[in-house]
Amino acid sequence: MSSVIDFRSDTVTRPTNAMRIAMSGAAVGDDVYGDDPTVNALEAKMAALTGMESAMLVASGTQSNLVALLTHCGRGDEYIVGQNYHTHLYESGGAASLGSIVPQPVAVEADGSLDLEKIKAVIKPDDVHYAHSKLLSLENTHSGKVLSNAYLQSAIALARTHKMATHLDGARVFNAAVAQQLSVADITAPFDTVSVCCSKGLGAPIGSVLCGPRDFIHAARRWRKMVGGGMRQAGIIAAAIDYALDHHVNRLADDHAHAQQLQHSLGDIAELKVDAAHTNMLYIEFTSAELGLAAGDYLREHGVIISAGKRVRLVTHLDINTQDVLRFVSLLKQFFLERSSA
Known part of the structure; x- marks a missing residue:
């Protein structure tokens, strides 16, 4: 796996x-x-x-x-x-x-x-x-x-x-x-x-x-x-x-909860616009497509895949758990921290 x-x-x-x-x-x-x-x-x-x-x-x-x-x-x-x-x-x-x-x-x-x-x-x-x-x-x-x-x-x-x-x-x-x-x-x-x-x-x-x-x-x-x-x-x-x-039906509530967790955890990243989560989906927006693509490359190097671009859909599912959400948020914060200090 x-x-x-x-x-x-x-x-x-x-x-x-x-x-x-x-x-x-x-x-x-x-x-x-x-x-x-x-x-x-x-x-x-x-x-x-x-x-x-x-x-x-x-x-x-x-x-x-x-x-x-x-x-x-x-x-x-x-x-x-x-x-x-x-x-x-x-x-x-x-x-x-x-x-x-x-x-x-x-x-x-x-x-x-x-x-x-x-x-x-x-x-x-x-x-x-x-x-x-x-x-x-x-x-x-x-x-x-x-x-x-x-x-x-x-x-x-x-x-x-x-x-x-x-x-x-x-x-x-x-x-x-x-x-x-x-x-x-x-x-x-x-x-x-x-x-x-x-x-x-x-x-x-x-x-x-x-x-x-x-x-x-x-x-x-x-x-x-x-x-x-x-x-x-x-x-x-x-x-x-x-x-x-x-x-796998009742556990869909876990996916919805993880989307809510993403919304709340990403909300304090100033460089992002974070929309409200709905069921298992959340949309985030970078200040530019170039920044979104750079974030996507950085995340992929660290084992996380997103549909990179200016506006990005995040989808939670059976293979995403709470620790995965926390790792994604931590890596994204680290990405912005490294860019600001470069």
Whole structure:
């Protein structure tokens, strides 16, 4: 196991020894034929956890969102989405490129939500001149920020008023649930579909799960196959996710606490601007990109990795503990001390 401390993302976690044991002992079959018992059990479990009828294991969060959009929308249909949400900005434009689905981005508010009036303003009338507004796609958490259930219910109600379906990119929805002391289903069940990423805070090495109505998931399996997502003995992956669901959910509160610890410990460094921590994410800002890059190089030389630049996201996760946080803060303080005395 590497001793490097990596704050770049919660995607960098490695399977624990217990998770590896669970993977090695998984019963497997051919999932494309529906014959993998571990996958089938995981899909049933995740459907129940999210309050949905059915679920489907896929390789990644990007693939899960893409398949959801392709199933919800036909060629020339439109989905309304946050300008900075992953389904629009960070997933290579797959919906437009592969599905000829028209994105209608809306500016994201400071709390991670989309203003309901702004959503309403871009919903198209039933007119041949316009794309058909078919789907509202939200994201929870967004940059670590939790969207309240009251807001989500209002947004879903607005979509239904206009006969639009709703999809939640719930890559970190377990973080949102733990932060609010809610069940995941409390957040996800009102949506038509939800994508849950298991290779982030949950600590599995690979995999996401798309959840929704039984007929929808049946149709989504064709799209999964079309985009190359049909997997064979995927029970090895499913076993890791199942282990994470049993052992890594409640401990997300530790990640949130470590982000808070980072915020408080970095707050007395005059050379930094430190934003408020949200769930397992914190943003810091150096006075210049050059300074941030220099800090990144210094930290890497001492066994700590960050996404270096002027504005830097720090993410806590399964492989970050209290001592790691203290070491990072100490090294950053030492970096500024050495520069000031040079």
